[in-house]
Amino acid sequence: MSRFFVSQLQHNQQVDQVFLASNKQLRPNRQGNLFLQIDLSDRSGSMPCRMWNATERDYAAIENGDYVYVEGTAQLFQGSMQLIAQSIKRAEPGDVDESDFMTLQTSEVQELKERLLKTLRGIKSKPLAALVEAYLTDDVFMDKFCRAPAGIKNHHAYKGGLLDHVVNLMDVAQAVAPKYPQVDVEKLLVGVFLHDSGKVDELEYERDLAYTDEGQMIGHIVQAACLLDRKAREAEGRAQLAFPPMLLMELKHMVLSHHGHLAFGSPKLPMTLEAVVLSAIDDMDAKLASFTGLIKECPNADSRWTQYFPNIDRKLWKGVKGD
Known part of the structure; x- marks a missing residue:
């Protein structure tokens, strides 16, 4: 099955594939329940991922730099794509195509x-x-x-x-x-x-x-x-x-x-x-x-503009297709 790269994911798309994991954190939400926060990437870019109701065992099961197999749903949140995961586990070597990363x-x-x-x-x-x-x-x-x-x-x-x-x-x-x-x-x-x-x-x-x-x-x-x-x-x-x-x-x-x-x-x-x-x-x-x-990673595929980026204090013009 061909993979969908980070830059290709759409809102509410189901995801069932391998990513490179980094910057993992186990954090409490406002109610005190733990969730796993992690960055997922491939050669096209990266996105944040959250898995609700996570445990210390979930956190310890993977390390930064691991290839991980993730099942979840892509969501557009505040203009950027994120992934809400149902499961995250270390990928088997045979499931990884290094060229994807x-x-x-x-x-x-x-x-x-x-x-x-x-x-x-x-x-x-x-x-x-x-x-x-x-x-x-x-x-x-x-x-x-x-x-x-x-x-x-x-x-x-x-x-x-x-x-x-x-x-x-x-x-x-x-x-x-x-x-x-x-x-x-x-x-x-x-x-x-x-x-x-x-x-x-x-x-x-x-x-x-x-x-x-x-x-x-x-x-x-x-x-x-x-x-x-x-x-x-x-x-x-x-x-x-x-x-x-x-x-x-x-x-x-x-x-x-x-x-x-x-x-x-x-x-x-x-x-x-x-x-x-x-x-x-x-x-x-x-x-x-x-x-x-x-511009490449912008999820607003139908807009000529990207979302507003606070770190650069502007939107970016993507142009008109065919120009």
Whole structure:
């Protein structure tokens, strides 16, 4: 039987299939009765699920990151789809098709990696090339970099999402930079590569997506800056050169300022031309990915508009079919 993906579910549709479980909680309702709250996802998106009159045994029967077999009914609630479950149990391995949960297939990840390597290994600057190789020849880092998401909710929140995001930004950087000859395109490309590199250790992504303890307490911006220090020292040994202190400071600045605003978590505002460009294209790519996902997952199939999203303080225009 073909599955219905999260983005395809309709109001009052009966559901009887496998999802990936995360963020499970056992909570009391207003009457004090317990219910199980859990997020269910597949490659198309995620939705909240509730199972009323749950028990401690129901809660303990599944773990975050499990594939679970769910029977229930999809419901439209306050403009978003949710699932009311009658039963949730751990799925048997034979019931799971891993491809249903992979936004990017293995071949797509490999293609993105090859594009990344081609771009970065085209850098001519000797210190930048040596720095890049210190990352690219680190098999542990590169394995994590190609598997990590760029986030757990807002944008590129899927395995391989970080790689997808970075390659997108490299394409944009190479398209934009020729219009602004005062921008050092090689420095910008390295900043694009490094800006979210801390996410390989900030996030967990073996099954469900979550923050590591280090990610919660330190965060990817500081993690990336610390990693950059270590890789700059490796680059010095690799290329038999003293890594230029000013260049290292500028690269760190791009990492530290790429969120663009102090209120968004950047400890510094962008103060170099390359940092300004990086912050702008990073914000654009993240917003377009996030907004596209909101439009795609919108359950208002017959409307030209999505529902109102409080977190972005607006509805989104879906357009007219055939335009």
